Amino acid sequence: MGLKKEEFDLESMDLPAALKDLSFEECRRLARQIRRTLITTVSKNGGHLSSNLGTVELTIALHRVFESPADKIVWDVGHQAYTHKLLTGRAGRFGTIRTEDGLSGFPRPDESEHDAFISGHSSTSVSAALGIAAAMKLKGDEHFTVAVLGDGALTGGESFEGLNNAGKSGTRLIIVLNYNEMSISKSVGATAKYLATLRTKDSYHKTKDAVENVLDRTPLVGQSIKKFVRSSKNAFKDMILHSTMFEDLGFEFVGPIDGHNIEELEKGLGAAKALECPTIVMVNTQKGHGYPPAEENPGGYHGVGAFDLSTGNPDVVPEDSWSAVFGRELVRLAHEDSRICAVTAAMKFGTGLQYFHKEIPDRFFDVGIAEQHAATFCGGLAAAGMIPVFAVYSTFLQRSYDQLLHDLAIMRVHAILGVDRAGIVGEDGETHQGLFDIPFLTTVPDITIYSPSNYRELELCLDKAVNEDKGLVAVRYPRGSESAELAEGEADTDMTCMTTEGARIAAVTYGRLFGELAKAREIAAERGFKFDIYKPVRIFPLSEELTERLKSYDKVYFFEECYGYGSIGEKYAARGVRCDRTAVHGFVPHGACGSLLDGLGLSAEKMAAKIMGRAENGKT
Numbered sequence: 001m002g003l004k005k006e007e008f009d010l011e012s013m014d015l016p017a018a019l020k021d022l023s024f025e026e027c028r029r030l031a032r033q034i035r036r037t038l039i040t041t042v043s044k045n046g047g048h049l050s051s052n053l054g055t056v057e058l059t060i061a062l063h064r065v066f067e068s069p070a071d072k073i074v075w076d077v078g079h080q081a082y083t084h085k086l087l088t089g090r091a092g093r094f095g096t097i098r099t100e101d102g103l104s105g106f107p108r109p110d111e112s113e114h115d116a117f118i119s120g121h122s123s124t125s126v127s128a129a130l131g132i133a134a135a136m137k138l139k140g141d142e143h144f145t146v147a148v149l150g151d152g153a154l155t156g157g158e159s160f161e162g163l164n165n166a167g168k169s170g171t172r173l174i175i176v177l178n179y180n181e182m183s184i185s186k187s188v189g190a191t192a193k194y195l196a197t198l199r200t201k202d203s204y205h206k207t208k209d210a211v212e213n214v215l216d217r218t219p220l221v222g223q224s225i226k227k228f229v230r231s232s233k234n235a236f237k238d239m240i241l242h243s244t245m246f247e248d249l250g251f252e253f254v255g256p257i258d259g260h261n262i263e264e265l266e267k268g269l270g271a272a273k274a275l276e277c278p279t280i281v282m283v284n285t286q287k288g289h290g291y292p293p294a295e296e297n298p299g300g301y302h303g304v305g306a307f308d309l310s311t312g313n314p315d316v317v318p319e320d321s322w323s324a325v326f327g328r329e330l331v332r333l334a335h336e337d338s339r340i341c342a343v344t345a346a347m348k349f350g351t352g353l354q355y356f357h358k359e360i361p362d363r364f365f366d367v368g369i370a371e372q373h374a375a376t377f378c379g380g381l382a383a384a385g386m387i388p389v390f391a392v393y394s395t396f397l398q399r400s401y402d403q404l405l406h407d408l409a410i411m412r413v414h415a416i417l418g419v420d421r422a423g424i425v426g427e428d429g430e431t432h433q434g435l436f437d438i439p440f441l442t443t444v445p446d447i448t449i450y451s452p453s454n455y456r457e458l459e460l461c462l463d464k465a466v467n468e469d470k471g472l473v474a475v476r477y478p479r480g481s482e483s484a485e486l487a488e489g490e491a492d493t494d495m496t497c498m499t500t501e502g503a504r505i506a507a508v509t510y511g512r513l514f515g516e517l518a519k520a521r522e523i524a525a526e527r528g529f530k531f532d533i534y535k536p537v538r539i540f541p542l543s544e545e546l547t548e549r550l551k552s553y554d555k556v557y558f559f560e561e562c563y564g565y566g567s568i569g570e571k572y573a574a575r576g577v578r579c580d581r582t583a584v585h586g587f588v589p590h591g592a593c594g595s596l597l598d599g600l601g602l603s604a605e606k607m608a609a610k611i612m613g614r615a616e617n618g619k620t
Contacts (some may be wrong), residue, residue, distance in 0.1 A: 007033050010091035016063035016114070019087065027064075027262045031056045034083055037094065039291050046427060048079035050288035051150075054180055054259070056555040058148070058283055059083040059263035062176070065273060066144060072116040072132050076125035078106035078431075080178070080216035081115075088114035098427040100591030106138050106431060120431020121396065122369045123156025125149045130162055133171035144273060144377065148176045152346060155368030158180035166278050167250025173278045174269070175251070180287040225398030246280040255282030260289060290406060303515050323391075325455045326418055327352025329462050330389055331359050340466065341365065341381055343390045345374045351391035351420050371396050375403035382413030387466060391418035394434025394476065395425075395511040401440055403507075408472050409444050416465045417441075419476035422451070423511065423561035424597055426479070439566025440513075442540050443475055449540040450471045454482045456491040458535060464493050476511070478561075480593070483515045495546060498533040504554040505531040508546075508569070508579075508609055510539050513561055516597070520611065529612050531557075539568050542575065550577045557611050558582065559602055582610065 008030055022030065022173035034056050042049045060083070062073060068088065075081040085103060086094055090112060096102025107115035117128045129147035136143060153159055154177065166173055246253050252275050257268040265283065271278040314374040334340040334356065341363045342356040348366055357364040367374045371392060378388035392400075397419060407417050419441075422434040442448055448469050450461035458477055490496050496514075498521065509517045514535045521533055534550070536543055550572065551554045556579040557571030573579050582601045589596075597603050601610060 010086060015089055015091075016068055016087050019060060019064050019492045022064075024077055024263055027057075027060055030261070031060060034060075034086055035289075035291065037086065037521070038082055040099060041095060045095075047098050048082070049291070051077075051080040051467055052082040053289050053291055054285040054287040055080045055148075055178060056083050056289070057260050057262050057266060058176070058178065058285065059087060061262050061269055062146065062148070063087055063260075065269040066146060069116070070111045071144045071146065072129070072136075073114070074117045074125045074129040074132065074145065074147045075107050075119055076147065076153045077122045078119035080148070080150070081107050084114070085112070088112055097428075098590055100589075100595055102590075104429055104590055105427065106429065118431065120429070121399070122153045123158040125153070126159050126162030126166055129175070130166045130169060130171065133166075133173040134169065137171050142172065144172045144174055146174045146176060148178060150233075151177065151179045152369055155346065156370055157372060163246070163251075167246070168251075169278055171278060172276055174272045175278075175280050176269075177255075177280055177282045178285055179256070179282060179442040180285045214288060240583055244280075250278060252277060252279040253282070253616065254279060254595075257281065257283045259283035259285035312596055320481045321352070322455070322480065322482065323350065323352035323420055324355075325352070325458055326391065326420070326462065326475075326477065327355045329459045330391075330418075331355045332361065333463060333466050334360050337387065337466070339385065339387045341388045342385050343367065343374050343378055343381075343388055345369055345371045345392060345396065347391070347393065347396075350393070351418065353391050371399040372403050375400040376407040378415045379403070379411055379413055380407070382415045383411060387414060387416070389418060389466075391420060393421040393432070394419050394423075394437040395421065395432045397437055398440065404441075404444055404472065409446060412446075412471060414423065414470055415472055416462070417472070417474040418462075418582035419474050421479045422476035423478045424588065424593050424600075426593035426596065427590050430587035433588045434476075435561070435563045435584050435588065437474070437476060438539070438560075438562040438568060442571070444472060446471045447540065448538065450475045450537055451489075451511040451539045452477060452495065452537055453496075453511055453535060454486040454489055454491060457493070460491055460493050478512050483512065485518065486512070486515045489514075493537050495537060495543065496535040498535075500530045500532060503530045505556075505557070505611065506534060506550060506553045507531055507557040507559065507607070508534045508536070508550070508572075509559040510536050510568070511558055511561060513602060516602065516604045517559060517607055522608035523604060523608040524612055527612065531611055536568075540571075542568075542571055547572060547575050547577060550579070553578075555580065557607075560584075561597070561602060580610070582607075 006029055028555055035053060036050065038052050066073065073084070075084065090103060093103050098105045104111060106120045108118050109115050116132060119125065125147040129145045131559065133145035136145065149159065210341060244253050254268050254272050257264050268281050272281045329503040330342060342353050343365045344351055344353050345367055346369045348354050348357055353364065367377060374390055376500065377391050381388040397417065419437050422437055425432050441447055448471070450465065452458040452461050458475065461475045465475055476482065480521040509519055519534055521531065524531060534546060556577055558572070558581045559578050560569055561569045562583060564570065564581065564585050567581065567583045569579055569583065573581065584600055598606060
């Protein structure tokens with residue numbers, strides 16, 4: 001199928017350099033073409049849609065004003081960088097995005113020289129970009145470093161730590177603040193309110209420039225007044241020059257600019273470039289711009305599976321998911337106990353807490369993209385007699401490790417972690433795989449960890465975590481929905497056993513892998529090979545009963561969907577259990593979840609082959 005007459009052949013163009021030769025009308029045509037490509041591709045592959053639709057014109061303008069890769073562009077989170085990939089030589093492979101061996105859904109320096117820094121977590125761009133800019137300054141490199149972050153990322157503490165150091169750095173750092181009132185859920189907190197005020201101040205620079213122009217033309221006293229106003233630290237400066245908090249931190253400030261107007265964007269970015277010093281450029285964009293379903297529901301289209309283009313409906317029913325079951329059960333428990341509070345770090349919909357927010361809003365807290373604050377906030381709630389439940393993705397919980405130790409465990413308060421997306425998550429790739437929560441959580445003294453294998457077990461574990469356990473408790477569960485094989489299975493909060501008389505081999509797993517291991521047992525049975533299965537549900541602290549049982553076998557196999565060092569199997573081995581351990585080593589790239597599990601030796605077929613002592617080719 002050939003190109004339409006008005007379309008650009010992005011595969012054959014010398015991008016991004018060729019963008020500079022386009023007229024503004026051609027840029028607008030290109031933006032429309034890119035939006036069609038984004039919508040079509042994400043409808044097939046899934047991915048981050050609304051964030052990317054909002055940054056099309058901004059990305060075009062960035063590559064027309066700056067000289068990538070000599071100028072470095074750092075994308076915060078990176079879920080807004082799809083257009084950047086299309087415009088930096090990857091258009092021909094764009095249809096492979098988020099598929100196995102295809103393009104990553106996030107920036108990756110090993111994928112392109114135009115990707116300055118890998119970014120899958122929020123609020124890191126300012127710190128990373130400042131480091132790059134400082135290194136360039138030391139080397140005498142006069143190119144620019146640009147950090148692109150949304151207002152949601154500005155609710156994260158690391159952004160402020162970076163801003164605090166960057167403003168007075170004297171580097172050629174430009175921070176593009178993409179204001180769209182959203183992170184994944186709607187942005188919350190005082191920062192969001194402050195930025196909302198700035199968004200409406202279209203007269204900011206006109207006023208500031210007008211005042212300075214008048215002073216420049218005023219004989220004798222004009223320059224001295226201008227110098228006094230600029231150096232003043234009191235309210236008089238704010239009254240005359242409308243100072244922003246960013247200028248107080250040492251930045252020049254440009255904006256707000258219409259983020260869907262390429263001409264305005266180029267003027268603003270060009271002005272920032274001419275200043276040759278740390279500068280904030282604030283642009284106003286609409287998340288989901290150009291696709292009505294995403295405009296109307298930007299949170300729902302932040303990250304989606306495949307969906308129908310004509311209706312805009314995602315294929316996956318969100319109510320049938322581990323997150324939704326967790327959220328609904330938490331509401332039920334909270335109606336019975338007025339001490340229960342729900343806490344999220346800007347992930348209300350992603351963690352299933354929308355039900356809690358709707359029914360019990362006074363005990364629901366969205367703290368923004370601030371997992372460290374969320375954990376310590378839970379510590380405060382618990383210290384005052386409440387029972388906080390912090391629902392958080394495994395990959396984001398990593399950011400709270402110090403707070404789990406210092407502000408929860410040492411305090412010996414009762415708090416619950418709902419560890420969502422535990423294990424392999426699939427297409428989001430190495431920055432989002434939930435593989436490290438078990439190794440780091442098990443180092444926290446006196447913690448209890450559950451890993452249920454079906455919805456009913458999840459409900460039982462959450463109930464026990466709230467009503468019976470003490471101290472810090474984690475209930476971890478995977479992305480997606482329960483397997484059909486496990487939906488009607490046995491539910492427990494302790495341990496499930498599947499034994500056969502005379503079996504001298506045992507296999508151990510937990511969570512959703514129990515379904516795969518049960519299938520592996522059936523495969524082996526068909527070949528006359530028998531082994532026993534143990535499924536601990538409370539996986540930590542370790543079970544004394546399970547330890548003694550496993551020591552009685554000739555051989556024990558552990559299969560775990562977590563990082564191998566610090567895994568549960570490693571801990572049982574340290575107790576004298578003779579076991580062969582299959583877990584994850586290193587970072588796991590993006591791809592279909594089933595395919596990744598198979599590649600890691602965690603599919604039913606691979607488990608059966610290993611236990612029966614067979615290689616992949618079937619030979620003993």
